[in-house]
Amino acid sequence: MAWRDAKASKVRLLLFMASIILGIAAVVSIQLFSENLKDNIQRQSKVLMGADFIIDSRDEPTERAQAIIDSLNPDAREVNFVSMIAFPKNGGTKLVRVRGLDGDFPFYGKLTTIPSSAAASYQELGGALVDATLMLQYNIKAGDSIKVGEITLPITGALKSIPGSNAMSSSVAPPVVIPYRYVAKTELLQFGSRKEYQFFYKAPTADLDALENRIEPMLDLEKADLDTHTSTSRRLGRRYDNVGKFLNLVAFIALLLGCVGIASSVNIYIKEKLKAVAVLKCMGATRRQSFLIFLIQISGIGIIGGLIGTLIGVGLQELFPYILKDFLPFDVEIHISMQPLIMGVLLGLFMSVLFALLPLMRTWYVSPLEVLRIGGAPMEKPKKARLIILLIIITSLYAFSFWLLKDWQYAAAFVIGVLVTFAILAAVAVLCMKIVKALFPKWADFTVRQSLLNLFRPNNQTLVLIVAIGLGTFLISTLYFTKDILLSKTSVGASTENANLIALDVQSAQLTETMTTFTDNDLQILDNIPLVTMRMHNIKGRTINAILQDSTRSIRGWLLNHEFRTTYRENLIASEELTQGNWISNHTTKDPIPISISDNLAQDGKLAIGDRVVFNVQGVLMETVVGSIRKVDWGQMQLNFSIVFPKGVLEQAPQFNVLTTYVPDEARSAKLQSELVAKFPNVSIIDLRQVYTIIEDILQKVTWIINFMAFFSIITGIIVLIGSVRNSKYQRVKESVLLRTLGAKNKQILRISALEYLFLGLLGSLVGVLLALVSSLLLAILVFKEPFVPSAVPFLVFLPGISLLVLAIGLSNIQGVLRSSPLEVLRREV
Structure with a gap:
């Protein structure tokens, strides 16, 4: 019976399935990528650091710290600091991170250079390795020279990568590697200079945990620190755990929207099957049999949807290394594990059945008398069973969110937030029905009265559609408002009252002449x-x-x-x-x-x-x-x-x-920087316009990632919306046919449907935008601690756009009624 009924309703069941597929795809792809990320961090922790452990100090080590460092016999050492450099070939200047290295570092991984021989020869030749991107920007080639403080060194090669660096850190201060013996000759490490001393150790057989427990407290007292590759792995794991939590939440929201689609669609579907169930019970079918017919259908949808979603998720997770490459200090190798795949299929089954249980329970309690009843007393409402199912749903949501977030407080806050959003949308829908019923305009014309009656009479779809429309609009609008908050944090004024160039580390003896250089360039x-x-x-x-x-x-x-x-x-x-x-x-x-x-x-x-x-x-x-x-x-x-x-x-x-x-243009900025670097190599100059460009680029990438992740939820929300509105047509077909039989014109039927769907679309999307406005305000105050200036785009674009989408789908629902005779329509639906 389940199979026969499914064949007759295959189009509608496919819409149910579409609601769950993208949610499962999001969960599976993100779970697979998170597992791959953790495995890569564990495997590559030594390569990330370049050593087994490092001792570092923000200043020259104290006598006691140096004794501890020497007792462990360092295999390499480094001092690094931020400074201005110059290219004598073309007069270009740039803020860089100078890394003075001594020894055969790195011990794991490698310095990637062009030519490759430069990584091994730069120490012996006394040359510099310069960031490859920086060399391209300034049209510099191997063999040219670089001025670092008071010394000028030949450029041995272009530096492509070095353990521990990534695209983000290099974009602000690109690395320049020079031999350690030349650091003192640069005369850049003066009073107040920020520098870091690092000592690298290769000890593959050492017990790093025991070493950390024994040495770390002693180094702490000497204002130094010990960092092992295992602790780096743990720290990176914790950092990307937060990224994983964000991605998991996005996936969960997509899945949750899919489940809402399942619940709303099954609710409409089961309403129409109650007469058939009543007939089956008249013929001797038990409660259990009639219930299982539809449970088997929903289970099949869940398994097939979970399988398709899992296959899509496997393909999607291949995109994550490309999307996040600028935020990761290593290349992620992708492999497929079985756990997320099995979880995807089982999750599709479990969530589909879980969210379909409430509407399915109606088949259990339907009376055989429903065959004869026409608008009689409502059937029995299983309050106790409904309460138990609701508790199971809430408990399952909490357990699933806790599994994703690994924090009971965050999980509880998320579930409460979801329940509050659902409750508000449902309350608005119920309140709307009561207000329309209480203030019903009896004086209005027939089409207006008929469309308003559709909002509260039996078989109304007000509650289901307002919740579905409101949720989709809420998600899209919240993402848009949040993006505005993030971007507002980077605003840099472009007026002469705001500085856009900063000169750092100006020594007292250099102050007068530095100020003169500013005034000579007509700069205040x-x-x-x-x-x-x-x-x-x-x-x-x-x-x-x-x-x-x-x-x-x-x-x-x-x-x-x-x-x-x-x-x-x-x-x-x-x-x-x-x-x-x-x-x-x-x-x-x-x-x-x-x-x-x-x-x-x-x-x-x-x-x-x-x-x-x-x-x-x-x-x-x-x-x-x-x-x-x-x-x-x-x-x-x-x-x-x-x-x-x-x-x-x-x-x-x-x-x-x-x-x-304040420097008005790039040319005057470059001229000032060149003069200052020539006179005072120790002075570092930060051009805030360049920094702002870098930040803007980073935020564009972050925004793109957020939008990409939200794509799952937004598309799922739209599919849920289409599915819910599309499935609602089966509630209106017979009514529209009856109206045509009684003499209603196509224009009247179109107007009745248009007014109903336009009202539902406007109300649902308006409530969604307003809820997004409130949630974004709370985010701005409590999380970002920024003033919130709401954008008009959700009100001017999302609100009318989603309303018109609902209207278009609603009108498409009755096209078959308008094009065919009443008898043809009734036969086709049967």
């Missing part, structure tokens, strides 16, 4: 910011070493070893807002110095107004007290500080300066 200095480096020595009466040895500490570890770059000034700036305490602009007494700290530093350091902190300022201990706490907008492209001193305290401390200016 917008900011002259002094920087003083210091470290924390004592927090609330406890020394940093004592805090480091305390395993129960609540203070975040980063600030205990951090070298703070602080400044002093009289006023707050535009990116700051005072939240606690009083701003002190000058300090001349011998009392502890009142400082202002950022809110994130106060939180991580467990600091409050009045707490004492002692700083080590190049060997001099300075006692301070927290006088105020500021909220800092770190997203703004200007210099922000965790710690700000009042004037009258640090003026005589060893310091360097940062100068900012």
